[in-house]
Amino acid sequence: MTSRRGLLRGGLGVATLGLGGCATWADPPQTQALAAAWPAGVPPRVELREVPFVPQTPLHCGPASLAMALGHVGIAVDADELGRQVFLPARGGTLQLELLAGARRQGALATRVPGRLAALVQELAAGHAVVVFLNLGLALNPVWHYAVLVGHDRDGREFVLRSGPVERDLFRWRTFELTWARGGHWAVVVLPPGRLPVSASEDEAVLAAVGFERAAPPAAARRAYEAVLARWPGSLTARLGLGNTQHAAGNLPGAAQAFEQAARQHDSAAAWNNLARVRAALGEAEAAREAARRAVARATLAEPQWLAPARATLAAVGG
C-alpha cells in the first residue's frame, strides 16, 4: 500500500513539474488570504473534541451532520428520526433548506455564516461547530456532502471534520476550500435560541430567527429575537417579531410595548398597524385609532404594500 502510494506520488510529482506554471496549482484565494492574515483573537489550534460523532448510514450525511451539531449544543436526537424529517428519498439526499427546517423542528436555529475561511475559524474559536456543504467531487461529477467542521490547525494548515464514516477527517486548507467553493461556500452554525454565531450578518441572523418563529413555541422564538436585538437594536424585523411572539404567547402589554418601540423607532406602517390591533384588543380605543391612522398615513406616503391591511385595521378599530 505504502509503496503504491509512493509510486503514485512519484508519478504525480513528475506530472506536476509540467503543471508548474499552471494557475490552478496555486493555493486558492482564501487559503492564501488566511495564510497571509490570521484573524485576530483566534488561537492557532482549536479542536472541539466534545462534538459527538454520529457515523452516517448510506446517503444520510445530512441527518448525521445535523445530529452532531444538535448534540453539541445539548439537543440529543436520534439520527434515524432526523432522517425521516429531512431526507428526501427520491433525491437520495438532503436539501439545504430542509436541513435548516430540520434544526428548527428540534428547537435550534441554523444560521448561515459568511462564506469565508476566516469566519469558520472565528466560529471554531467561539466554540461553535460548523455544518458545511461540500462538493467532494468535480463540478461535472458532483459528490454533494454535508460534514461538521470541528477544528483547525494553523501551522499544519488543516481542518478537522466529522465526515461520513470518519470521526477525524483531516482536510488541507486548500482541499477544503476547493470542495467548499464547489458547494457554494455554504456553512451554518446550529445554536439554541438566545445564542448567535459570532460572524453572522444581521440579515442572516434575522432570517434564521424568522424561520425559527414558524416552527418554535412563541417563548423560544422570542428569545431568538431578543438575541438579534441585543446585537442589532435597529432591526425592525426583529422588533416586530418580538411583538408578534409576545402576542402569540398572550402577553398583550408586552406586544404593545414592542410594537410601539418599533413604530416610533422606524415609523413603520407594519408596526403601527400591529400596535393598533393590540391596543384595540387591550381596550384602548382612542390610542388604537391613532396608531391605525399613523399606519395608513405612513403606508400612503412610503409603504404602499401595507396600505390595504392598514386601512382594514383602521376600519376595524372604528376610525
Added chain:
Amino acid sequence: MTTLFRRLVATAVATSLLAATLPLHAQTAADSGLIRTEQLLPPAAPQGLQGDQARLMATLDRADLAQRLQERGVSIDELRARVAALTDAEAAELMARIDEAPAGSDVLGLLFTVFIILLVTDILGFTKVFPFTRSVR
C-alpha cells in the same frame, strides 16, 4: 384528463392535510389582523398580491409543495411538519428547485472511470471523495 384528475385529487388531499399547517400562533396572528414577521422580509409579496390574496397563494403553494414531497417519497405523517417549518419564501424556493437543488449524500454509485479521475484529483488535493487519500501538498 386522467393526469389532471389525479393532480386535482392529490392537491385536494394535500390541501386538507395542510389546513392546519400554519402554527397555531401564526393563525391567531392572521385572524387578529397582525402583519406577520416574515412578511417584512424581502422580497415582499408580488405586486398586486396583498393580505388575504398573498396568504391564499402561499397556502396553495404549500399544498403543492406537500404533494411534491409526497411524490418524492416523504411519508404522509411527515408532510405537514416538513412544510410548516419553512417560511413562505423558502417553500416557494423549494418548490421551484426541488429536483435541481443539490442533495447532500455520499460517495455511492460512482462509475469506474470517474473513480479513477477522482482518485487522482483527490491525491492532487482538488477533491476529497475518498477517506483514505491524502493530498500530496
